[in-house]
Amino acid sequence: MGRDQQTRKSGQIIAIANQKGGVGKTTTAINLATAMAAAKKKVLVFDLDPQGNASTGFGVDRAAREITSYDVILGAAHVDDALMDSSVPGLGLVPSTVDLSGADVELADLPQRNFRLRESLSTAKLRERYDFVLIDCPPSLSLLTINALVAADSVMVPLQCEFFALEGLSLLLKTIEQVRASLNPRLAINGVVLTMFDRRNNLSEQVADDVRAYLGDKVYNTMIPRNVRVSEAPSHGKPALLYDHRCSGSQAYIKLAREVLGRDRARAA
Numbered sequence: 001m002g003r004d005q006q007t008r009k010s011g012q013i014i015a016i017a018n019q020k021g022g023v024g025k026t027t028t029a030i031n032l033a034t035a036m037a038a039a040k041k042k043v044l045v046f047d048l049d050p051q052g053n054a055s056t057g058f059g060v061d062r063a064a065r066e067i068t069s070y071d072v073i074l075g076a077a078h079v080d081d082a083l084m085d086s087s088v089p090g091l092g093l094v095p096s097t098v099d100l101s102g103a104d105v106e107l108a109d110l111p112q113r114n115f116r117l118r119e120s121l122s123t124a125k126l127r128e129r130y131d132f133v134l135i136d137c138p139p140s141l142s143l144l145t146i147n148a149l150v151a152a153d154s155v156m157v158p159l160q161c162e163f164f165a166l167e168g169l170s171l172l173l174k175t176i177e178q179v180r181a182s183l184n185p186r187l188a189i190n191g192v193v194l195t196m197f198d199r200r201n202n203l204s205e206q207v208a209d210d211v212r213a214y215l216g217d218k219v220y221n222t223m224i225p226r227n228v229r230v231s232e233a234p235s236h237g238k239p240a241l242l243y244d245h246r247c248s249g250s251q252a253y254i255k256l257a258r259e260v261l262g263r264d265r266a267r268a269a
């Protein structure tokens with residue numbers, strides 16, 4: 001048994017969230033999970049986005065997604081019934097399909113509607129079985145995202161280095177605060193990851209400086225560069241780390257995983 005498995009009581013559930021679309025949530029879920037698995041961690045990616053891009057990005061064909069996160073969150077299936085092996089050793093996946101887009105309306109009428117995911121994950125004892133569970137959230141502050149924030153120990157926020165980045169962030173931080181106050185007091189901010197950073201663009205630098213001035217050490221030192229290999233990888237059904245592990249994007253996700261694991265060890269100690 002590894003040293004940090006002896007010292008840490010339980011695995012961490014991390015919601016990867018930002019209500020803004022296209023900021024790198026799915027790309028971060030796929031590649032951070034892969035880099036963690038390469039570091040010998042047991043990782044589960046829970047696809048909670050009806051677009052199902054995390055599932056596609058791991059090469060899971062839509063036709064193969066029989067039991068999905070939709071069934072799990074509505075309580076119609078156990079996590080283990082939906083669990084699939086991904087193309088990465090040691091990395092499991094709960095896939096999603098477009099069915100999940102109807103879940104918000106269905107959840108609204110159910111008892112304990114904010115706690116459905118927490119209940120399903122704890123029934124499956126995922127904290128005892130995995131070092132990390134990464135939940136890929138949809139681009140909204142819907143009941144799905146609230147369920148993820150209620151189930152999680154912490155939130156990781158990918159933030160695209162562009163002009164309106166900070167505007168959306170304050171709404172997200174307010175939502176996290178509300179969830180902490182009423183539904184999940186232990187919810188922490190795991191960290192903010194700056195994505196699609198473009199060194200040649202002054203605006204990218206400016207946004208990164210502003211975010212660091214505003215959030216201090218909540219922001220990871222590692223920035224994910226804009227890199228065409230990262231955007232090509234999903235169409236090959238592979239994480240960027242398997243598609244081209246030497247590209248700058250893959251290397252950045254390996255660095256980010258080291259930083260996340262280092263912070264996790266420090267927290268556990």
Ligand SMILES: Nc1ncnc2c1ncn2[C@@H]1O[C@H](COP(=O)(O)OP(=O)(O)OP(=O)(O)O)[C@@H](O)[C@H]1O
Pocket residue numbers: 020021022023024025026027028049051053137138139195196197224225226227228230231232234249
């Ligand atoms: N570092 C990067 N370099 C180049 N392209 C990237 C990078 N990160 C993400 N992309 C591309 O940007 C687009 C949006 O990324 P992604 O799907 O990860 O964002 P998202 O926040 O999950 O989106 P949504 O909100 O729609 O779920 C995708 O086409 C992805 O391939």
